[in-house]
Amino acid sequence: MSDWTPRLIVLACFVLILGLPFVFRPEAAEVPADALRLVVITPHNEQIRYETEQAFSRWHQAHHGRPVVIDWRAIGGTSDIERQLISEYAGLLEEGRMDDGVGYDIVFGGGDYFFESKLKAGVGGKHTILERLDFDDEFMSSVYPEPTIADVRLYDKDHMWYGVVLSSFGIAYNNDLLQLRDLPTPTTWSDLNDYRYFMGVALADPSHSGSIRVTYDAILQRYGWQRGWQTLRRVCANARYFSAYSSQVPVDVSQGDAIAGMCIDFYGRYQAEVIAASTGHDRIGYIAPADATVVTPDPVAVLRGAKHHDLAVKFVRWLLSENGQKLWCYRRGVEAGPERFELRRPPVRRDMYTPDRMANMVDAVNPYELAHPRPEGTPSYFTIVPTVLHAMAMDVHDQLKAAWSAIQNTDDLAFRAELLEDFDALPFTQEELLAAPARWKKDPAAKTEDRLAWTAFFREKYEKIITKASR
Structure with a gap:
């Protein structure tokens, strides 16, 4: 065999991997000459973009006589979209032209916190970039007979956004690798603390992914201050990496690059379906930890100054209609179901969860039964999680892993307990941490100062553990 043969094989595999996404990408349909245009900025994946565009265009053709082409602007995750929109609207604000808009009609997807605290709050927290959208009472009561799921609002009280x-949120896991490491199927977040997961957990960076930030926040809210941070730190210590894209997590789990990972429900279920369909083997599983997750709406809103305003309103109303809702959860081949891709996302309308309609769903899961209110007075750590996780884990990941490994390889139980006390130490109290965002708002430099100080604190603790364990 030629010395070049192995290299050519590797190169061919590399080209194949790079080419697969293009092979399976939906073919671009020819745009009809009379098609209307809608510009949508979104973090949604290509499957969602394809199915919603095709279904909405068919509906608009049937009811209004013209098809619609959606100009999708998929620039990244929610944090990327936030930066883009706020920056562009800030420029308009300086010129007194916010109502002229920035070229997008709709913002579609990203989570309720993103819409409520970032987009609705708008530029400087005072100038919203969303437009109020009022529907008639009959339509609202059919879509939202109750305004909340557990203790989470399904739509904005000022009608700026609609779920x-x-x-x-849950755990995607690789059954083959679980068996290989003699691990039981995970059922809750703390299962990922097991050292047998070391270098085998796939996580996403909360400073880029809004969905994983919700997951980390849910762990702190459900488990409480002490157990919550202990769980997060141990999961991070077992992590192989922190991806900028939460959608990468279940893909890597399915490819055997990770044993398990935290992800949003439809990413986990979709990847499980893809692998089962292509291999005939249930290699991938997904589970939402009972009583330890949160259920939140994924909204849509019309942006301020939308150039195609009337069409944008029709799009929102269609998404909330019965047929628009069926698209998200019905199987292929069922009337009003998807054309090519089963999206496997639970609709917001309660009237979708009747026995006859659930029989048409890919996943017969009722999120209204899964959701549980958080204890009264439970604080949210959503705005703080990225800063703390970077300081505690991501920016000192090598030291964190080495310290965790040193602890696990210590046979003396009393000494191990001593090391764990150092490992679990925090440089702030709960009250101090919850007060930090207000302090950062007054003095933006304080956020960087805190992150650097906290990083130094955690690094010193981990290095101390490594040194003590090596004696």
């Missing part, structure tokens, strides 16, 4: 589908 379209519901999201929960």
